Ligand code: HEC
Ligand code: HEC
Ligand code: HEC
Ligand code: HEC
Ligand code: HEC
Ligand code: HEC
Ligand code: HEC
C-alpha cells in the first residue's frame with residue numbers, strides 16, 4: 147500500500163513535469179541502447195571469440211590465432227567484417243547466429259565444436275557458407291560497394307559497429323593502394339590471370355580459388371602458390387565443365403611476329419595440365435618464342451613440327 151502510494155506520487159510528480167520525464171525516459175532508453183551496443187561491441191571482439199576459438203595452431207579452434215597473422219588483421223579488419231554481410235541487418239543476424247553457437251557450446255560441448263570446425267576446415271563448399279562473399283566484394287570492388295550501399299541499410303543513425311560499415315569505394319581502394327578486382331587488372335607479381343569478373347559473375351566463390359585466404363596462418367596466401375603445390379582447383383572445375391566453358395583466343399605477340407592460339411580448340415583436345423604450368427604460365431604475354439625454338443621440343447613445338455602429332459604449317463599459326 148505504502149509502495150503504491152509512493153509510486154503514484156512519483157508519477158504525479160513526473161506528470162506535472164513533462165520535460166523532465168521526457169529527459170528521464172530518453173536517458174533510460176539511451177542507457178539501454180548504450181549497454182546493448184557495448185555488449186554487441188564486446189561480443190564482436192576477437193578476444194571474445196578467443197574464449198572458445200582458442201588454439202594457437204592453424205586448423206580447427208585456431209581461427210583467432212591465424213587471423214592475427216593475416217594481412218586483414220593488420221588493417222583492423224575483424225571477424226564480423228567477413229563473417230557477416232554488409233548492412234546492419236546482416237550484422238544483427240550474425241549476432242543472433244552467435245547465440246546459437248554459444249548454445250551449441252554449452253549443450254553439445256567442445257568435442258562437438260572441434261568436430262564441426264574440422265569438417266568445415268576441410269571442405270571449401272562448407273567454408274563458402276560460413277563467411278560473406280558480399281563483404282569481400284564490398285571492400286575489394288567499387289561495383290558491389292556501390293550496389294550494396296544503395297540496396298541495404300548500412301548503419302543505423304550513423305552508428306557503426308565495425309570497419310566494414312565505414313568503407314566507401316573507390317576511395318578505400320585508393321587509400322589502401324589496392325586494385326579493383328572486377329577491373330581484371332593483372333599485376334606483374336601474379337603468376338596466374340585470375341579472370342575475376344567472369345568467375346564472380348558466374349557465381350564462383352572466392353574460397354574455391356583462394357584456399358585458406360585468411361586462416362592458413364600466412365599473411366598472404368597466394369592462389370598461384372596453391373596451384374604450384376599441386377592443388378589444382380582451376381583444372382578440376384574446368385575439366386568437369388569443359389564443354390560448357392568457352393575459352394577466348396589468345397594472340398601471342400611478344401617476339402613481334404604474332405601467332406594466333408585457339409585456347410578453345412586446344413582445351414577441347416587436351417587437359418589444362420598438359421600445357422600448364424609446365425609449357426606456359428597461365429598469364430598471357432609471358433612466353434617468348436624465337437625462330438630457333440620452332441625446331442626444338444619447347445612451347446607449341448612440343449606438338450607442332452615436322453614428324454610431330456600436329457601440323458607445321460606457317461600460315462595456320464601466322465595468319466597475316
Ligand atoms: C561460447 C563459445 C563460442 C564463442 C565465444 C564463439 N564461438 Fe564460434 N563456434 C562455437 C561453436 C560451439 C561452434 C560450432 C557450432 C555448431 O555446432 O554448429 C562455432 C562455430 C563458428 C563458426 C563456423 C560455423 C558457422 O556456422 O558459422 C564461425 C565462423 C564462428 N564460430 C565464428 C565465431 C566468431 C566470429 C566469434 C566471435 C565474435 C565466435 N565464433 C565466438 C563456439 C563459440
Ligand atoms: C573491410 C575490408 C576488407 C574485407 C571485408 C576483405 N578484405 Fe581482403 N584486403 C583488404 C585490405 C585492406 C587488404 C590489404 C591490402 C594490402 O595491404 O595490399 C586486403 C588484402 C587481401 C588479399 C591480399 C592481396 C595482396 O596484397 O596480394 C586478398 C587475396 C584478399 N584481401 C582477399 C579477400 C577475401 C577473399 C575476402 C573475403 C573473405 C576479403 N579479402 C575481405 C580489405 C578487405
Ligand atoms: C578477411 C575476412 C575474414 C576475417 C577478418 C575473419 N575470417 Fe574467419 N573465415 C574467413 C574465410 C574466407 C573462411 C574460410 C576459410 C579460409 O579461407 O581461411 C573463414 C573460416 C572461418 C571458420 C571456419 C573454420 C575454417 O577453418 O574454415 C571460423 C571458425 C572462423 N573463420 C572464425 C573467425 C574468427 C573467430 C575471426 C576473428 C578472429 C575470423 N574468422 C576473421 C574470412 C574471415
Ligand atoms: C577463379 C579463381 C578465383 C576466384 C573465384 C577469385 N579469385 Fe582472387 N585471385 C585469383 C588469382 C589467381 C589471383 C592472383 C594472385 C594469386 O596468385 O593469388 C587473385 C588475386 C586476388 C587479389 C589480390 C589483388 C591485389 O591487390 O593484388 C584479391 C584482393 C582477390 N583476388 C580477391 C578476391 C575476392 C574478394 C574474390 C571473391 C569475390 C576472389 N578473389 C575470387 C583467383 C581467384
Ligand atoms: C568452380 C569452377 C571454376 C573454377 C574453380 C575455375 N573456373 Fe575458370 N571458368 C569457370 C566458368 C564457369 C567459366 C565461364 C564463365 C562464363 O563464360 O560465363 C570460366 C572461364 C574461365 C576462362 C575463360 C575466360 C576467357 O576470357 O577466356 C579462363 C581463362 C579461366 N576460367 C581460368 C581459370 C583459372 C586460371 C582458374 C584457377 C585460378 C579457374 N579458371 C578456376 C569455372 C571455373
Ligand atoms: C604451331 C604454331 C606455329 C607454327 C606452325 C609456326 N610458328 Fe612461327 N611462331 C609461333 C609463335 C607462337 C611465335 C611467337 C610469336 C610472338 O611472340 O610474336 C612464332 C614466332 C616466329 C618468328 C619470330 C621469331 C623471332 O625470333 O623473332 C618467326 C620469324 C616465325 N615464327 C616464323 C615461322 C615460319 C617461317 C614458320 C613455318 C616454317 C612458322 N613460324 C611456323 C608459332 C608458330
Ligand atoms: C595446348 C596448350 C594449352 C592448353 C591445353 C590450355 N592452355 Fe591455357 N594457355 C596456353 C597458352 C599458349 C597461353 C598463353 C601464354 C602466353 O601468352 O604466354 C595460355 C594462357 C592461359 C591463361 C591466361 C589467359 C590470359 O588472358 O591471361 C589462363 C588463365 C589459362 N591459359 C588457363 C587454362 C585452362 C584453365 C585450361 C584448361 C581448360 C587451359 N588453359 C588449357 C596453352 C594452353
Ligand code: HEC
Pocket residue numbers: 398405406407408411412415416420421425445446447448449450455456457462463
Ligand atoms: C599439347 C600439344 C599442342 C601444343 C602444346 C600446341 N598445340 Fe596447336 N594443335 C595441337 C593439335 C593436336 C591440333 C589439332 C590437329 C592439327 O591441326 O594438327 C592443334 C591445332 C592447332 C592449330 C590449327 C587450328 C585450326 O584452326 O586448324 C593452330 C593454329 C595451333 N594449333 C596453334 C598452336 C600454337 C600457336 C601453339 C603454341 C602457343 C600450340 N598450337 C600449341 C596440339 C598442340
